[in-house]
Amino acid sequence: MEAAYEPQTLQDAIVYFASPDNCLKYLARKRWPNGVTCPTCGSQSVIFLANQRRWKCRENHPAPQFSVKVGTVMEDSPIGLDKWLCAMWQIVNCKNISSYEVHRAIGITQKSAWFLDHRIRFALGLAPGNKLSGQVEADETFIGGKARKLHADKRAEKITGTGGKDKTAVMGILERGPKSIGSKVRVKVIDNTKKKTLQSEVREHVLAGSAIFTNALQSYEHLDEFQHEVVDHAVEYVRGEVHTNGLENFWSLVKRGLKGTYISVEPFHLFRYLDEQVFRYNHRKMNDGDRFNIVVREIVGKRLTWDQLTGKLSGSGTPETV
Numbered sequence: 001m002e003a004a005y006e007p008q009t010l011q012d013a014i015v016y017f018a019s020p021d022n023c024l025k026y027l028a029r030k031r032w033p034n035g036v037t038c039p040t041c042g043s044q045s046v047i048f049l050a051n052q053r054r055w056k057c058r059e060n061h062p063a064p065q066f067s068v069k070v071g072t073v074m075e076d077s078p079i080g081l082d083k084w085l086c087a088m089w090q091i092v093n094c095k096n097i098s099s100y101e102v103h104r105a106i107g108i109t110q111k112s113a114w115f116l117d118h119r120i121r122f123a124l125g126l127a128p129g130n131k132l133s134g135q136v137e138a139d140e141t142f143i144g145g146k147a148r149k150l151h152a153d154k155r156a157e158k159i160t161g162t163g164g165k166d167k168t169a170v171m172g173i174l175e176r177g178p179k180s181i182g183s184k185v186r187v188k189v190i191d192n193t194k195k196k197t198l199q200s201e202v203r204e205h206v207l208a209g210s211a212i213f214t215n216a217l218q219s220y221e222h223l224d225e226f227q228h229e230v231v232d233h234a235v236e237y238v239r240g241e242v243h244t245n246g247l248e249n250f251w252s253l254v255k256r257g258l259k260g261t262y263i264s265v266e267p268f269h270l271f272r273y274l275d276e277q278v279f280r281y282n283h284r285k286m287n288d289g290d291r292f293n294i295v296v297r298e299i300v301g302k303r304l305t306w307d308q309l310t311g312k313l314s315g316s317g318t319p320e321t322v
């Protein structure tokens with residue numbers, strides 16, 4: 001296969017993806033680096049129908065024709081590949097872009113832009129890899145909620161202590177890394193900040209024996225299989241290596257982003273917004289072209305329908321798992 005062209009800037013991307021043939025060539029190469037295979041049966045015996053920009057499987061099964069969109073988050077979308085690719089570029093590389101801006105920039109309806117935007121964020125929810133190790137920070141925070149729209153005296157009633165009844169609890173775990181690579185963060189929306197919840201997250205994501213730094217919340221007590229050090233924020237924020245500043249910085253990025261662009265992120269959709277922020281944070285040392293390349297590969301093989309996205313699932317399963 002010929003050498004792959006990779007756009008390096010937004011301008012490159014817009015020019016290159018203006019051609020439907022370039023879009024198809026680009027996506028097909030990401031999706032099938034070893035040659036096109038049928039998404040239904042896996043056969044490599046396929047023919048390209050150039051005038052339809054589709055392939056046809058030679059095996060004998062129903063619906064033998066397929067496009068590059070089949071089996072990806074783009075499946076069933078009437079939006080052209082050119083618009084998909086430009087939207088992906090913007091969402092991956094432009095800070096805190098909203099679906100409203102995508103809608104204006106690429107000329108699709110706002111509802112389409114919203115759906116597209118969420119499917120791209122869904123694709124950014126990277127599968128958890130190995131456990132984090134070395135020096136690890138764990139911290140919890142509360143995000144969003146209706147409280148900030150309330151009148152000040154009502155708000156005082158609603159918000160108590162560091163959390164808030166209308167806010168969503170979020171847990172973050174960060175592995176410190178060398179300067180050249182930077183730290184990596186994992187984030188999850190959680191039901192509460194009780195001991196059982198926080199500690200099961202830590203145990204799921206952190207290798208036993210690692211150094212773990214947390215605040216003085218009682219929920220973190222007795223993480224005995226780790227080298228656990230606590231920084232009591234009532235007394236100090238940093239004691240040598242003992243601090244949670246990596247996560248504090250990440251939380252402020254997330255919260256600033258929410259305030260700046262998104263009018264509101266409902267708790268149901270919050271995890272997708274967080275996935276996007278996590279992706280961008282964990283890949284911040286890369287250039288725009290490399291980051292885009294990674295996200296396109298993530299998009300292949302993931303699906304998300306409108307009903308799943310809006311919670312109209314009749315059966316079991318959640319948008320995270322289907």
Ligand SMILES: [Zn+2]
Pocket residue numbers: 038039040041042043057058059061064
């Ligand atoms: Zn087939």
